[in-house]
Amino acid sequence: MSHRSHHPAMRLALLIAGATASAQLLATPSGLNNIPTADTAGQGEYVFQAYSNFGEQRRPDTSLGFKTGFDVFDQKIEVGLDGRVAPDKGGPAVAQVKYAADIWSGGKLGVGIANIAFRSQDRDRAGNPFKYGIVTQKFGDRFRAHAGYGFQTDNDSVLLGADYTLKVNGRDLVLRSDVIEIQDQDQFLGSFGFLYVINPNLVLETWASQPFEDGRTVGTLKFDFVF
DSSP, X not given: OOTTOSSHHHHHHHHTOOOOSSGGGOSOOSBXXXXXXXXXXXXXXXXXXXXXXXXXXXXXXXXXXEEEEEEETXXXXXXXXXXXXXXXXXXXOEEEEEEEEEEETTEEEEEEEXXXXXXXXXXXXXXXXXXXXXXXXXXXXXXXXXXXXXXXXXXXXXXXXXXXXXXXXXXXXXXXXXXXXXXXXXXXXXXXXXXXXXETTXXXXXXXXXXXXXXXXXXXXXXXXXX
């Protein structure tokens, strides 16, 4: 749904969605589980994020992030910065920027760049920037579909996803699933999870990501603090 939804909690939920199970989207634009969407943080909204990935035979890692949005001549811009803080010495800080616009009734286009490292040594660790374009289409009041494509050196990827919103105890619960190509298009990574608006300033996200052919399941737990 549009982050300008008639439901304020839903608007907050959608603008802070999105994290990563791989290095290519380390800076997390608003999106679903592992893909960006055409959603953006709203004007004057400041979103602080803390999230961790965990799974079998791997140490949990923890990342912190921040993003906000701007309305410039009725155009929507989102910027963000985040990076891993544990284990060991953590990872480099990387940035993201996104532009979004309405393109037809119920449809929005998002174009952005994620995983922008500022120094050459940081790019060696974080990888190359991830450029993408994605269309988000609303169907009715509850269901949305997302489709796009990402461009990264030796790691281009199809981006597909969907979300469905319902009410639980008067709060928005968003069921979310997406698919992204990984490992230089050798296989797909699928995910399923949910986002729950605990209150207007705190949102819980969690999901599991599983490669289609070879690889272990990775779980993600994320908290978003909105001001």
